Amino acid sequence: EIHSALNPAFGGINPEPIGDNLAEAESILKDNKCKLAICLDGDGDRIALLGENGNYISAHHIYAIVLWYLATRKKMKGKVVKSVNLSSIVDKICSKYNLELITTPVGFKYIAEEILKGGVIIGGEESGGLWAGGDLPERDGMLIGLKLLEMICSTGMTVNQILEEIYNEFGYFVFDRIDYEIDLRQMESLKALLEKGIHDILKKAGARKVISIDGYKYIMEDGSWVMIRPSGTEAVVRIYTEGENDRKVKYLQELGKKVVNSVF
Structure with a gap:
């Protein structure tokens, strides 16, 4: 067990269980040939894992x-x-x-x-x-x-x-999320644009369906997807993407950015 001592500053480490914060856990796992590392955030409600090879599991x-x-x-x-x-x-x-x-x-x-x-x-x-x-x-x-x-x-x-x-x-899958900063004055224009339906940029790329439960999630012909979700409080648009490999995910991220930038 590591980082179990009471420390309101969390030892200077962001207590979020994401890959960049788990270097010490990875080192101990490998040194001790452990099968699994269970990584929690500061109040124990969120979780991430490291597999036996030290690989991050989201x-x-x-x-x-x-x-x-x-x-x-x-x-x-x-x-x-x-x-x-x-x-x-x-x-x-x-x-x-x-x-x-x-x-x-x-x-x-x-x-x-x-x-x-x-x-x-x-x-x-x-x-x-x-x-x-x-x-x-x-x-x-x-x-x-x-x-x-x-x-x-x-x-x-x-x-x-x-x-x-x-x-x-x-099937194998890769997921990523980026927080894309925009001018807050453009946020309403972006929301109005997204409400009109599938953007031409996404249609040409093969988007066949949009789910608008919270933000706008565009499903592509091959099952991959990009979701554009404007923040309600910050000048940030969150772009979520999932595809069969890193290359596909990066491609979808660029599509999302192009849609956002089209309001400028």
Whole structure:
């Protein structure tokens, strides 16, 4: 266990469980030949992992791993809840195992509302907050960590081996998010533009569907997607992208930037 001492400054490290903040955990994992590192944020509600090779495993992948375990090994049935900006790998797993999928706006409070209705087996959001049972309808990194340990012990597989099985069945995927700063005066113009439908830039690139639950998520012909979500409080537009490789993700990001820049 590391960073367990009471320290309100978190040792000068941003307590967000993302790859850039986990160098020490990666070093200890490799030195001790550990199978898994469970990494939580300062209040324990968000989670990330490091696999046995020291590879960073994001919330999207963790959600897929836990959902795969609940569906294939625990044989659980029920509702699956995800925020709209979470990976579409969840949709594919739900389709395969006949699980009802509910997609919500960004923010765990919307997921909690569905949990309180009953029948939910897992819920989660892009930022790393996941829920998979428990007494409180709240994201719980510690409980998800315990679920993962249970999974490793019961299956005899590492998280990387499970990920490989998921990739083989549902396809490899890469996700990224960038915060794109714009002039706040242009924000309303951008929102008005996005409300008109699929932009010509995206149509020419193969966008066939738009989901406007919270922001604007454009689904491409090959299943990849780019989501443009203007902030309601900052001069920032968040651009989320998912594709089969890094090159595709970068391409989608550039498309998103072009759409945003078209209002200038």
